[in-house]
Amino acid sequence: MLTLPNLLTLSRILAVPILVFLLWKPGWYDYAVTFVLYCLVGITDYFDGYLARAQGTVSRLGVFLDPIADKIMVAAVIVMLIARPPLQGAAPIIADWHLIPALVILLREIIVSGLREFLAGLRISVPVSQLAKWKTTLQLVALGALILSGAVPHWAWVHVVGLASLWAAAAITLLTGWDYLRVGLRHMD
Template sequence: MRINLPTWLTLFRVALLPVMVMAFYWPFRGHNITAAIVFALAGITDWLDGYLARRLNLTSKFGAFLDPVADKLMVAVTLFMLVETHRGGWPGIVMAVTSAIIVGREISISALREWMAEIGMRATVRVAFLGKFKTVMQMLALIVLILQHEKDAEALRLYHIGEGLLVIAGILTIWSGLYYLRAAWPALHDDPIPVIEQDKNA
């Protein structure tokens, strides 16, 4: 199997995951800034590999499989780390509930796509702007929360901004998930399924 440039970038993104985790927990000076930079770099490679794949026509089956897996791994692991470090009180509750919504939606939609592929009726839905907006809000929220996860008094205001962005991302996550459910609903009633264009960031 020949691995092209976009797929190498995706593999690089996967390799950044343990680096981010170590930086997040290792108590060296500036570890939170390092972890935030690594996460932001992963986000940049997410955009870049998709851009290069479309621009240079370097798509592959392996890359199409690995890209969403890498994205979901990075987001899910980051959310788990943030929940673990923000226990108790309303901030912990907000973090846990929002994270559960985001991860739960990703699991549900992945299962829905797999089921529809098995029955040979792969319905997708056009949510290009909504998906991209959700992804931007989610990435910004996680970068801010990684940067300020220790919540010292001087950084508390910025931390609350990150919380707010994550809540917005959670709402958009539910909204975009409903599009997938609406597209798949006819299959649940044995009706013809419309095929609509999909955005991978949905």
Template sequence: MNIPNLLTLARLVFIPLLVILFYLPFAWSLPLTAALFGLAAITDWLDGYLARRWDQSTPFGAFLDPVADKVMVAVALALLVERFDSALLTLPALVIIGREIVISALREWMAEMGKRASVAVSWIGKIKTTLQMVALLLLLGTPPGTWVANLGMMTLYLAAILTLWSMLRYLRAAWPELTRSL
């Protein structure tokens, strides 16, 4: 157990706290929910940075980090779908969650084939993740209908577009292996 892995575990602990804060009936609960999500997003970046910098990458961390990220994002999106109760938010949420499931399965399958490097994280994925985190931070911290929530919604749509683009790139990279296995 090292500091990067502890940061990843902290992100998992943040998830139920995020849900509790989200549902508290106080005016300060939305900004605090957003602040906790922001802290979790920072730990996502920090654990990877420290693991590389201190040469503390572990198989456990490599497994748990993407799981913690995907669960955190999926929970935040589910909370927001309920709050906004709108197809305008549900559509990008479904795109993002669906893509994460497809790409996670694809990465696992490619790893079993010894070809994990062909579906490694790309720069598009990094930009997508940044936009997604910013959008969720904005949307979690403000009620629907505000200019900040509208900015968050636009940012979420940009993230969803990059989500589809990166998924197509991953599928194209894996296509030779996929068709060979049919």
């Protein structure tokens, strides 16, 4: 249980309350610290899986906790960004439109988690597709850029990159979510 990959995964889960605290009533400094912490957490996401495979220490706990850690972090950051300026536009109607990709991502995570649990009960495994990995990458870039845009608001291009990546991640989220749903529906007879 106390392998380095599992400790890295647990560190991601433990970092979530810190990220939420920093985003609660942020100033530019809080966004800067949050961005650094968010990047560190993202790096651990890569290394926990890499190290587990390289060292031959893939564990059931790691397989269980890794996607949970990802979903907790993404959901917490999205919720905090919805409540704070980085996901809001200059006018309220613009901010409202940017809620759509955030909600698509959150809802897909809930649906896919439920499907995976259902299929696991049937002993059916659904591997993560390459497209789902791209979705995760775009999602992480989007959230990181939106956090960073709070630290350096005069870099408008960072905010644009964050929003464009968020919309792209949401589009891929719909595609991968549909793929998971099709697999799940085939086994619901």
